[in-house]
Amino acid sequence: MLIVVDGSSAEMTVTLPRPIVAADGYSLRVxxxxxxxxxxxxxxxxxxxxxxxxxxxxxxxPGNYSAANLALILDQVFSGVTVSYNEINGxxxxxxxSPITVGGSILEILDIEAGTASVSLYSSAxxxxxxxxxxxxxxxxxxxxxxxxxxxxxxADTITQGIDATRPRTGAVNAASVTYRDFAVPLVSIVSALxxxxxxxxxHALDSPLRLDIQWADPAQSIAFVGGGTYTFSISxxxxxxxxxxxxxxxxxxxKSLTNGVYQWSSxxxxxYRTVHAAGQLSNSVMIPxxxxxxxxxxxxxxxxxxxxxxxxxxxxHRIRNYLASWRVRSGNQFVNPTPVTCDGAALxxxxxxxxxxxxxxxxxTETLMAVTDFTVDAxxxxxxxxxxxxxxxxxxxESFSQSSKLVSGIxxxxxxxxxxxxxxxxxxxxxxxxxxxxxxxxxxTVANGQLSVAY
Numbered sequence: 001m002l003i004v005v006d007g008s009s010a011e012m013t014v015t016l017p018r019p020i021v022a023a024d025g026y027s028l029r030v031x032x033x034x035x036x037x038x039x040x041x042x043x044x045x046x047x048x049x050x051x052x053x054x055x056x057x058x059x060x061x062p063g064n065y066s067a068a069n070l071a072l073i074l075d076q077v078f079s080g081v082t083v084s085y086n087e088i089n090g091x092x093x094x095x096x097x098s099p100i101t102v103g104g105s106i107l108e109i110l111d112i113e114a115g116t117a118s119v120s121l122y123s124s125a126x127x128x129x130x131x132x133x134x135x136x137x138x139x140x141x142x143x144x145x146x147x148x149x150x151x152x153x154x155x156a157d158t159i160t161q162g163i164d165a166t167r168p169r170t171g172a173v174n175a176a177s178v179t180y181r182d183f184a185v186p187l188v189s190i191v192s193a194l195x196x197x198x199x200x201x202x203x204h205a206l207d208s209p210l211r212l213d214i215q216w217a218d219p220a221q222s223i224a225f226v227g228g229g230t231y232t233f234s235i236s237x238x239x240x241x242x243x244x245x246x247x248x249x250x251x252x253x254x255x256k257s258l259t260n261g262v263y264q265w266s267s268x269x270x271x272x273y274r275t276v277h278a279a280g281q282l283s284n285s286v287m288i289p290x291x292x293x294x295x296x297x298x299x300x301x302x303x304x305x306x307x308x309x310x311x312x313x314x315x316x317x318h319r320i321r322n323y324l325a326s327w328r329v330r331s332g333n334q335f336v337n338p339t340p341v342t343c344d345g346a347a348l349x350x351x352x353x354x355x356x357x358x359x360x361x362x363x364x365x366t367e368t369l370m371a372v373t374d375f376t377v378d379a380x381x382x383x384x385x386x387x388x389x390x391x392x393x394x395x396x397x398x399e400s401f402s403q404s405s406k407l408v409s410g411i412x413x414x415x416x417x418x419x420x421x422x423x424x425x426x427x428x429x430x431x432x433x434x435x436x437x438x439x440x441x442x443x444x445x446t447v448a449n450g451q452l453s454v455a456y
């Protein structure tokens with residue numbers, strides 16, 4: 001039976017030519033043998049209808065749009081910004097005469113990455129994407145704050161070289177006194193930190209090299225120094241520092257014989273999503289449309305849209321509470337938290353939940369760069385010697401067996417998306433903010449027939 005669905009209808013009803021009745025004691029199942037979908041622009045709904053450009057947010061009415069019509073609508077929303085669609089390569093382009101920042105839930109269906117810095121890993125000579133993390137600068141700052149400590153920051157951290165020992169989250173180097181600096185950028189990637197320890201990538205089994213793409217922010221946003229200022233820079237002598245093992249031909253042959261040329265190992269991946277919070281809005285439900293079998297942990301960072309990259313504001317490195325009163329995570333209708341986690345006062349419950357993602361708050365061995373005294377900054381402030389660098393962060397452990405990398409015990413989002421329900425203090429005035437959500441998920445990596453693939 002052939003069924004043709006009307007493209008203008010959101011629902012479909014199938015009427016069979018005659019009734020099908022199961023005999024007593026039996027049940028019937030109906031399965032779909034084949035399905036053909038037209039290659040069309042994805043529909044716009046309430047979870048993917050906002051586009052923010054440099055702090056200005058436009059909202060598209062939910063509905064089914066052609067790519068050309070959607071580009072035309074978006075082009076009319078923003079002054080000085082051109083939005084166009086290329087029918088040849090199927091790409092949407094956003095152009096402006098001056099630098100802009102782009103965010104919003106609609107980027108997911110436009111195939112545009114939010115944020116100004118990203119890390120992507122490709123296999124098959126660039127034909128297959130294995131990893132993609134947008135707003136990488138925000139993720140790195142969150143992980144550094146949760147997993148590092150004051151001693152490591154002072155002695156071994158090149159990200160904030162020359163830091164003030166009393167303020168390990170803020171750089172203090174004098175740019176005018178040097179002509180160059182060496183920086184090491186840790187990679188939260190399968191080719192680096194996520195496979196560190198007892199795992200090695202079988203590069204010898206790949207038909208083509210892996211390709212790592214790193215997108216840097218523009219000079220005005222990529223480097224910030226205490227006290228502000230505008231700096232230019234050039235990048236030279238870039239190299240990837242890895243630990244490698246060279247196999248003898250006989251060992252490689254033995255491995256191939258034992259594995260039949262198929263190599264698999266477990267690790268994890270980070271997936272990122274950005275949502276825009278409008279100024280004055282007192283509630284928000286941040287939808288995270290990640291489809292994985294086991295979500296391990298969830299981080300949510302809130303940064304002021306107006307000064308997210310302002311070198312005169314400490315928002316370059318900090319995250320704000322923005323008058324958030326409580327939050328709660330759910331998968332579909334099932335809540336992960338028994339009760340909402342409060343953020344008022346010193347926000348101690350939220351602080352402990354964030355520390356619990358990678359550590360044990362009750363143990364003195366768990367150290368972070370965050371402190372309760374700098375956790376609850378609500379708004380941006382121009383930097384000064386006595387200013388507080390906010391480090392507020394919503395963190396949720398999603399595994400049944402916490403701190404275990406050997407067990408797959410996270411929450412499945414195959415059927416339901418994760419949602420973070422945010423409630424802001426009554427009578428407060430939250431500023432417009434970008435909400436960057438990061439989900440860590442268990443993953444299985446496979447090298448077979450010369451290709452690298454990932455399943456999660």
